[in-house]
């Protein structure tokens with residue numbers, strides 16, 4: 001029934017009406033690597049921009065098996081029951097290999113994915129982390145324009161992806177496993193420094209006591225790290241995605257976070273900072289690819305590299321010469 005090619009107006013109207021089919025197609029447009037789609041997607045996004053920004057953006061990270069998707073399922077269902085509309089996105093720069101099977105797989109969130117109030121979208125496949133990040137950010141904006149008021153962004157702890165997700169969300173939580181002392185050692189301090197909450201999942205059955213012990217251990221570790229958000233004290237919490245114990249409390253923590261940070265202005269300040277950071281990282285990537293894809297540069301590169309290796313010119317001099325050869329107008333054409 002739906003036409004193969006939709007107009008800009010049809011995209012904008014459909015997304016604003018919350019039409020999931022149109023939203024999915026708009027996101028596909030965002031994810032496309034064709035330059036024609038890029039232009040259209042950006043026009044659509046431009047018009048939707050005034051309708052974005054009202055959602056609460058929550059990032060969730062943790063090693064595979066920590067229970068991220070089970071928590072998202074429990075948490076998401078609870079929010080939908082309370083009248084929220086929840087979009088679940090994922091950032092997985094490895095998905096070109098795994099085909100997005102690790103994150104955002106709807107079968108992992110069976111009941112949530114069947115709800116009208118929820119929208120689940122797996123990570124865009126492949127590309128650099130920067131490319132995936134742009135697409136995910138723009139997807140998030142599309143979902144906001146479509147009326148989703150809670151955005152959950154999931155990522156596995158691989159490389160830089162936690163930092164990337166941290167830079168797109170208001171609140172960031174780290175899901176960890178219970179007890180195991182070696183697990184505590186395995187978690188990098190750097191990741192703990194990004195977290196507004198540390199969530200010890202699987203606090204049920206035989207695991208309950210171990211989870212409580214782990215909570216104490218994390219609380220002690222937190223004392224030694226810099227808080228992720230100014231004016232907010234990160235704590236460790238236990239929960240069970242199975243029994244739902246601690247899941248409503250998690251939402252209370254996030255609501256308190258919003259209240260405190262909005263009052264202090266840290267919330268708004270972070271959003272503004274994130275926008276500029278996004279712009280700057282796109283400038284970096286754009287110039288980087290223009291430079292390294294420029295035929296004049298790629299043509300001269302082997303020779304210059306050799307000269308550096310032979311000690312004929314210094315790396316600094318090499319950069320100077322290459323940049324002098326670089327014509328940005330030519331490259332951008």
Ligand code: GDP
Nearest residue numbers: 063064065066067068069070201202240241242
């Ligand atoms: P993810 O890789 O971080 O998304 O982890 P999953 O959500 O797929 O969970 C990994 C495994 O832990 C699955 O077998 C889940 O059934 C199990 N699991 C998740 N949450 C809980 C929980 O609260 N309690 C218990 N006992 N098991 C859980």
